[in-house]
Amino acid sequence: MTMRNFNDAQEYLDYGLRNLWHPVLASWEVNDSPVGITRLGDNIVVWRDEDGKVHALEDRCPHRGARLSLGWNLGNRVACWYHGVEVRFDGVVEDVPAVASCPMTGADCVKSYHVQEVQGAIFIWFGIDDSAPDELIFPEQLASDDWSSFLCMADWKVNYQYAVDNVMDPMHGTYLHSASHSMYQGDRQADMSLRMTKTGFVFEKEGQTGVNFDWVEYGQTGAAWLRLSIPYQEKFGPGGSFWIVGYATPIDKDNTRVFFFRCRNVQGWERDTWRFLYRNYLEGLHWDVLEQDRIVLELLAPDARDHEFLYQHDVGITRLRRMFKRAAENQFGLYQAYQKSKENVDVVGATIHPAE
Amino acid sequence: MSDFNIKLKNWIEKKPNPDAGINNIQIPGEVEHIVWQHRSHSPTKYELSLAHNLIEAFTGGAKSLSEVVKALNEQGMLLETGDAFTEESFKAEMARLGY
Numbered sequence: 001m002t003m004r005n006f007n008d009a010q011e012y013l014d015y016g017l018r019n020l021w022h023p024v025l026a027s028w029e030v031n032d033s034p035v036g037i038t039r040l041g042d043n044i045v046v047w048r049d050e051d052g053k054v055h056a057l058e059d060r061c062p063h064r065g066a067r068l069s070l071g072w073n074l075g076n077r078v079a080c081w082y083h084g085v086e087v088r089f090d091g092v093v094e095d096v097p098a099v100a101s102c103p104m105t106g107a108d109c110v111k112s113y114h115v116q117e118v119q120g121a122i123f124i125w126f127g128i129d130d131s132a133p134d135e136l137i138f139p140e141q142l143a144s145d146d147w148s149s150f151l152c153m154a155d156w157k158v159n160y161q162y163a164v165d166n167v168m169d170p171m172h173g174t175y176l177h178s179a180s181h182s183m184y185q186g187d188r189q190a191d192m193s194l195r196m197t198k199t200g201f202v203f204e205k206e207g208q209t210g211v212n213f214d215w216v217e218y219g220q221t222g223a224a225w226l227r228l229s230i231p232y233q234e235k236f237g238p239g240g241s242f243w244i245v246g247y248a249t250p251i252d253k254d255n256t257r258v259f260f261f262r263c264r265n266v267q268g269w270e271r272d273t274w275r276f277l278y279r280n281y282l283e284g285l286h287w288d289v290l291e292q293d294r295i296v297l298e299l300l301a302p303d304a305r306d307h308e309f310l311y312q313h314d315v316g317i318t319r320l321r322r323m324f325k326r327a328a329e330n331q332f333g334l335y336q337a338y339q340k341s342k343e344n345v346d347v348v349g350a351t352i353h354p355a356e
Numbered sequence: 357m358s359d360f361n362i363k364l365k366n367w368i369e370k371k372p373n374p375d376a377g378i379n380n381i382q383i384p385g386e387v388e389h390i391v392w393q394h395r396s397h398s399p400t401k402y403e404l405s406l407a408h409n410l411i412e413a414f415t416g417g418a419k420s421l422s423e424v425v426k427a428l429n430e431q432g433m434l435l436e437t438g439d440a441f442t443e444e445s446f447k448a449e450m451a452r453l454g455y
Contacts, residue, residue, distance in 0.1 A: 026393070028364045032373035036381035050372055069381055073372040081376040150394055155387040235415040255384040269421055269447045272454030273410065279395045279454075280407040287391045 004041050005339075006332060013328035014159060016040040016250035018126040018335070021136045021223040023247050023259045025122045026153055030054060034078055036069025040126050041252050044113065045069040049076050054117050055089035056124055062093060062109035120151050121259060123223065128331060129338045137221035141243045141263035148271045149245075149263040150278055154290060158297045160256040161305070161324070163248040166293055167226045168316040170205060170216050176292050192313055203316030218320055223247060232264075236282060237273050239266040262286065357391060365396040402436050403453065409433040421446070 096102035125133035204215030413427035
């Protein structure tokens with residue numbers, strides 16, 4: 001199995017932290033044929049079997065390296081388009097039809113991923129080693145039936161750390177989004193404070209809650225998420241503020257897929273009315289706001305993070321960067337050790353002794 | 357740009373495809389944005405009109421179910437059948453369209 005090499009902890013971090021569930025696709029993106037994606041720099045093939053269950057493997061045929069996502073969906077396995085090599089969902093080569101007997105048959109040749117499909121999204125566990133994944137726990141807005149939600153996805157041509165910084169910066173709402181449907185209120189100055197929670201921390205404007213984009217929370221519960229709430233105008237119906245639970249999944253070091261679940265505490269006819277309005281009116285308004293973020297981020301100065309002058313509003317950003325840096329240093333060491341442990345093991349699990 | 361999500365429409369019937377070489381590979385940086393990710397068809401005139409009238413009702417201060425239904429009827433918004441809204445028919449219509 002091939003694994004990516006990183007030169008240092010910063011390069012490792014630029015491709016995304018592991019030992020986490022990351023959302024990778026919306027459910028509706030995986031139909032009848034395999035889908036080839038890149039997430040955290042890994043090429044991955046994702047497909048759905050006859051029962052609708054989703055599977056994910058490294059997108060590389062062990063024979064010659066063709067992308068398995070170009071091949072046949074055979075239910076519990078995919079077959080490479082190049083020479084028909086069949087790889088099962090667990091990474092074991094089930095058949096090499098081009099030859100009568102092949103040592104590759106029965107060997108575990110391809111990295112397989114743990115997959116969960118939940119909340120209309122497909123989550124993959126990016127583990128450093130072969131340990132079992134953590135439990136994926138959602139914030140209340142996604143976990144509770146009192147809430148209703150829609151997933152919005154977008155691919156941005158920017159490293160995911162910029163997308164995270166953007167959400168960790170509540171002050172930008174008053175300026176960048178001042179001409180939006182939801183963030184036109186609030187003081188254009190604020191003092192910010194930070195408080196720890198059981199799963200992360202909250203960064204907020206002091207004394208302005210419920211006015212604009214006033215606070216943001218970082219949490220880590222099997223996946224790394226960001227949460228915030230933004231007031232809705234009364235004309236968009238009952239239910240009060242809408243909430244966002246967001247995930248920024250690295251595609252590679254220059255591209256990010258953002259997953260924003262837009263949630264509202266609504267039930268009964270109020271829920272149905274919000275969902276109807278969202279599909280036929282609100283989704284377009286929300287998209288316009290998201291485009292403002294995308295435009296600013298994609299057009300930032302080259303290597304913007306290396307030439308910053310941060311001030312008091314950026315305490316949330318600096319705190320989270322420190323947490324990420326520490327996690328990356330720790331994970332980079334674990335990753336290197338795991339890779340080394342696999343160096344002299346062949347595909348059938350036997351230790352290879354280099355020729356004396 | 358499409359005003360609905362064609363992939364959402366296709367997703368409704370998902371069965372393993374017997375063909376290879378479809379090329380569903382998402383290349384980093386090659387982005388096709390989908391604005392309307394949650395509807396599988398272009399909105400009808402009726403749906404657009406109902407959304408517009410609901411926003412007008414909420415703008416006018418309607419909050420409860422009876423106030424919303426009253427406002428829709430005062431605005432002349434009718435069900436597709438041509439009938440005026442009742443509380444029951446409004447709830448049924450929202451359950452149908454707001455799944």
